[in-house]
Amino acid sequence: MKINIPKDVNYIISNFYKNNYEAYMVGGCVRDSILGTLPKDYDITTSAKPKETISLFEKTIPTGLKHGTITVLINSNPYEVTTFRTEGTYLDNRRPSSVNFVTDIKEDLSRRDFTINALAYNENKGLIDYFNGINDINNKTIRCVGDPDKRFKEDALRMLRAIRFSCQLTFNIEKNTYNAIKDNYKLIENISFERIRDELCKILISPNPSRGLKLLKDTKLLELILPEINSLVDFSAKCTNHNRNVFTHTLRVINNTENNLLLRLSALLHDVGKLNTLTPFNDGSFYGFPGHSIEGSRMSKKILSKLRFDNNTIKIVSKLIEHHLVLNANTMPTKYEVKKLLNDVGKNNISLLFKLQRADINSLDNPKIFLEKVSYTEKLAKQILENNEPLTIKDLDITGEDLISNLELKPGKIIGDILNYILDRVLENPNLNSKDILLELAKTRFCKAKS
CATH class of the missing domain: 3.30.460.10 (Beta Polymerase, domain 2)
Structure with a gap:
C-alpha cells in the first residue's frame, strides 16, 4: 500500500x-x-x-x-x-x-x-x-487493541473517543468494545471536565452528532456527563405543537443545524429548561413550558461552566437559548423589538439565532407560520444593520463623560441608568441620536430620578 x-x-x-x-x-x-x-x-x-x-x-x-x-x-x-x-x-x-x-x-x-x-x-x-x-x-469498525476492558480501565476517556470516532467516521463500535463501554461507564467520573468537553465538542461537530448522543445515552455515559440532557430521554408531554419525546426532538434540532459548535451546543441545550417549567393547561389534557427558554438559558450557564467552557461561549449560547422561542406567529415584531433583540443577542450572533430558531421550528408538526415570522424578523434585522442604526450605548452620540461634565454628576450607577434610558429612546427613534438632544433627554431623566 x-x-x-x-x-x-x-x-x-x-x-x-x-x-x-x-x-x-x-x-x-x-x-x-x-x-x-x-x-x-x-x-x-x-x-x-x-x-x-x-x-x-x-x-x-x-x-x-x-x-x-x-x-x-x-x-x-x-x-x-x-x-x-x-x-x-x-x-x-x-x-x-x-x-x-x-x-x-x-x-x-x-x-x-x-x-x-x-x-x-x-x-x-x-x-x-x-x-x-x-x-x-x-x-468500518471501531475495535480496541487487545482487551477492551483493560483499554478503558487504563484511560476512561477512550470510551468517549470510541463514540467520537464512530460519529466522525460513521463506523460501528465492535460488540466487545461496546459492551466494555457499558460495563465501565462509571469510570468517566475519573476524567477531567476539560477532557470530556473536548470529546463532546468533537462529537457535536461530527457529521453524525445525533448518533453520538444516542450512543452516549445507550451506554449510560450521558447520565454522568450531561445528566440534564439524560433527564429529557423519557420526557414526553402533550403539547399543542409537538408531543414527541424531548430528547428525540433535541436530536432532530441538532440534525437540522449546520456544523457550527455554538449552534450545536445551543441546539443540544435549547429545551433543557422544560423539565423545570412543565405546567398543565385547562383540564390537564395539554401542557406547556412557560419561561422554559429563560430557565434553559440559566441552566445552560451552569452546565457549560461545569464543563469548563470559556466565558464567551457560555454568554453566546445562553443568549441564543434565551431567545430561541418563536411565539405568537400571527403577530410580527416591531422595528423597536427587533432592535432590542439585536442589542441583547449581538449583531455578530443574530444569524445564529435565526438558524437555531429554524432548526427548532422545522422539528415541529406545523412549522410554516413560525418560519414566516422568523423570515420577517430576519429581513427587518438586515435592514436595521444595513442602515447602521444605533443599537448599543457605544453607538450613542454621547458618553458617560459627557453626562458627568454637563450634568455635574459623579461616576456611578446613575450614569448607566441614564445612558440605558437614552438608548431605549434612540432605539424607538434613531433621529434623536444627536448630542444636544441626548443631553436634554439626560437632564429630563436626571431630574425625574432626583424627584
Missing part, C-alpha cells in the same frame, strides 16, 4: 534512518490517509530516545520529555516525535505511572487505543499493521 508522506514528514523520517534509527508516521494520520482524508496533523514515532531526537534536528521543543515526546520544527511547522514506548500501570483511569522506552514498533502499537489508530507507515517498510487495523477500516 502506497501512502503519500508530506515533504517535511519524510525529511524527519529519512533523517532518523540516516542515523540508524527507525521512524514512522503513526496513528490518526495513517488512518486518515488510508480513508482518503487529509490529516490535520502528522505524528511520528521513532526508536531514537528523546535526547537523540533533539541532537538530530536544529529546532526542537521538549514538549513531553518525560513521556518521550519532542516537537520538531521544520519550516516553522511543528511535528510531534515520540519514542517507541510501553506504559506502566495506569493511575485513576487517566495516566500511566511510568513510561518505558522500547526498540520494537510492535510494542509501541500494542498500547494504543483502537486498531484503526495502531497503524504505522514509512516508505522503507510500508504499512505496519499488527492488529488488523486495515481490516477494521474496510469493515
Whole structure:
C-alpha cells in the first residue's frame, strides 16, 4: 500500500534512518490517509530516545520529555516525535505511572487505543499493521487493541473517543468494545471536565452528532456527563405543537443545524429548561413550558461552566437559548423589538439565532407560520444593520463623560441608568441620536430620578 508522506514528514523520517534509527508516521494520520482524508496533523514515532531526537534536528521543543515526546520544527511547522514506548500501570483511569522506552514498533502499537489508530507507515517498510487495523477500516469498525476492558480501565476517556470516532467516521463500535463501554461507564467520573468537553465538542461537530448522543445515552455515559440532557430521554408531554419525546426532538434540532459548535451546543441545550417549567393547561389534557427558554438559558450557564467552557461561549449560547422561542406567529415584531433583540443577542450572533430558531421550528408538526415570522424578523434585522442604526450605548452620540461634565454628576450607577434610558429612546427613534438632544433627554431623566 502506497501512502503519500508530506515533504517535511519524510525529511524527519529519512533523517532518523540516516542515523540508524527507525521512524514512522503513526496513528490518526495513517488512518486518515488510508480513508482518503487529509490529516490535520502528522505524528511520528521513532526508536531514537528523546535526547537523540533533539541532537538530530536544529529546532526542537521538549514538549513531553518525560513521556518521550519532542516537537520538531521544520519550516516553522511543528511535528510531534515520540519514542517507541510501553506504559506502566495506569493511575485513576487517566495516566500511566511510568513510561518505558522500547526498540520494537510492535510494542509501541500494542498500547494504543483502537486498531484503526495502531497503524504505522514509512516508505522503507510500508504499512505496519499488527492488529488488523486495515481490516477494521474496510469493515468500518471501531475495535480496541487487545482487551477492551483493560483499554478503558487504563484511560476512561477512550470510551468517549470510541463514540467520537464512530460519529466522525460513521463506523460501528465492535460488540466487545461496546459492551466494555457499558460495563465501565462509571469510570468517566475519573476524567477531567476539560477532557470530556473536548470529546463532546468533537462529537457535536461530527457529521453524525445525533448518533453520538444516542450512543452516549445507550451506554449510560450521558447520565454522568450531561445528566440534564439524560433527564429529557423519557420526557414526553402533550403539547399543542409537538408531543414527541424531548430528547428525540433535541436530536432532530441538532440534525437540522449546520456544523457550527455554538449552534450545536445551543441546539443540544435549547429545551433543557422544560423539565423545570412543565405546567398543565385547562383540564390537564395539554401542557406547556412557560419561561422554559429563560430557565434553559440559566441552566445552560451552569452546565457549560461545569464543563469548563470559556466565558464567551457560555454568554453566546445562553443568549441564543434565551431567545430561541418563536411565539405568537400571527403577530410580527416591531422595528423597536427587533432592535432590542439585536442589542441583547449581538449583531455578530443574530444569524445564529435565526438558524437555531429554524432548526427548532422545522422539528415541529406545523412549522410554516413560525418560519414566516422568523423570515420577517430576519429581513427587518438586515435592514436595521444595513442602515447602521444605533443599537448599543457605544453607538450613542454621547458618553458617560459627557453626562458627568454637563450634568455635574459623579461616576456611578446613575450614569448607566441614564445612558440605558437614552438608548431605549434612540432605539424607538434613531433621529434623536444627536448630542444636544441626548443631553436634554439626560437632564429630563436626571431630574425625574432626583424627584
